[in-house]
Amino acid sequence: MKTTKIFSFIFLLVISSATFAQDELQITAKDSVVQSSWIVGIGLNAVDDSGNVFDGIFNVGKEWNIVPFPSRVSIGRYFKNGLGLEAIGAYNTYMEGNIIDGNVISEDIDYYSFDGRITYDINKIIGQTGWFDPYVGVGAGYTDANNKGRGTYNAVVGFRTWFSDRWGLDFNSTGKWAMSQGEGATNHIQHAAGVVYQFGIEKGLSKRGEEKLELLAAIEKEKQRQQDSINEVNRLKDEALLAERLKKQQEADALAAAEKAKIDALNKKKEEIKSRIESLGNVYFALNSSVVNTSSKKVLDSLANVLDEIPTLKLKITSHTDSRGTSKYNDWLSQRRVDKTKAYLISKGIAEDKLVTEAYGETMLLNECDDNTYCPENKHAVNRRSEFVILEF
Incomplete structure (x- = not known):
């Protein structure tokens, strides 16, 4: 027993060591780097066109202009040498009451910009981190701001932080200098933050x-x-x-x-059994009569033979009338008929507990001969009957 415990302990120790070693050998972001890819992004942008950029850089309420929905899209191709080419489109609104070009505006004004730029991945200089990618870049574009269109020279500084190989966040600020100062077009700064998705990835270990x-x-x-x-x-x-x-x-x-x-x-x-009983036919009665006549006795005699032959057979007897007479009278008459039918079978030696009865009066006619329809006697006769239904066999 002691030897078994020792071997069990050694086995568990080996398994634990192997598991720990395998955990240590997992490929992490530090062991691989993205060498080239495409990146698309969508997010928000904020424009500071107050003319007082550096003194009021954090005066968000009066100098920053932001719309409460995604307002910036970008797509770029990034190469193994650290360079990237990117195209950006943005929309914004200069808000009424904010400072634009040094003045307070009295109405909302749309802002559009379309830019292209070249960036450089600073990690190529400081070393890859796998999750933090700072970059700088320069470019040019066209901006329609404060109802004044102008070409711009641009400079950007920013960084991306990655949660996975695909998804990350991008934060950057771009200074935009008007190529021409005509018509009061001024310089401004544009901040951006958004979600980025990386695809077409080429990585190296x-x-x-x-x-x-x-x-x-x-x-x-x-x-x-x-x-x-x-x-x-x-x-x-x-x-x-x-x-x-x-x-x-x-x-x-x-x-x-x-x-x-x-x-x-x-x-x-x-x-x-059902076929045999149905072949015997029904018991029929004369008008206003509950007397079991000679032809009906023959049917009941044959039915009694079937009940004697099959001791487990139990039947339900139902009796009916035609439509002539009142409903109350016909209910009474059909009860008399069912009782007479049952009594005859008992007289032939059939046990009472093998027979269940129910009287329906004129409620279950077999043809159209109701109170509102004239019918000859032969049609009324069809409804004056006793029928037999198998309950148990």
Whole structure:
């Protein structure tokens, strides 16, 4: 027992060490860098066109102009050498009451800008971090601001911070100098923040990352070998379980087939009995009469023979009238008829508990002969009857 405990402890120690080592060998952002990609972005922009940029740089309420919805889109291609080419479009609104070009404006004014720029990834100089990408850049564009169109020279400084290889945030500020100061066009600054998505990525591993990759491949190969062994054991177990399930299913199918055969036999027997009873016909009565006449006695005699032959058979006797007479009278008359029908069968030795009765009066006519329709006697006679329904057999 002591030896078993020692081996168990050693086994757990080896497994724990292997797990820890594998965790240490995970490829991280530090082991790989994005060398080139496309980046698209969408976000917000804020424009400070107060003419007092540096003194009031944080005077957001009166000097910054922001719209409360995505107002900036960009797309750029970034290369292995750190350079990037980017195109940006932005919309904004100079808000009534804000300071624009040194003056307070009395109405909202639309702002549009379309810019192109070249950027450089500063990480090419300071070293890759994998999650923080500062950059600088220069460019040119066209801006329609304060109802004045002008070409601009641009300079940008910003950074991107990445949550994954695909998604990140971009923050930047761009100074824009009007190419011409005509018509009062002035310089301004544009801040931006937004979500960026990176695609068309080409990455490369560092030397340390390549070493980790080789070790991980070796570990994965060993894990696969172990998993293959486990899978083989599980396959054999599954085959045994499948064979057991098939056996149980076959047994269940056999029981179901036997039960179905039993039900089919009962249904067949019921249909045969029903056919025999229906072939005897109904018991019919004369107008305003509940007397079981000679022809009806023959039907009931044959029915009594069936009841004697099948001890488990239990019937429901229903009696009816034609539509002539009042409903109350016909209810009474149909009750008399059903009672007389039952009494005759009992007189032939049929046990009372095998017979259930119900009187329907004129409520269940077999044809159109109601109180509002004229019918000859032969049609009315069809409704003056006792019928038999199988309850048990």
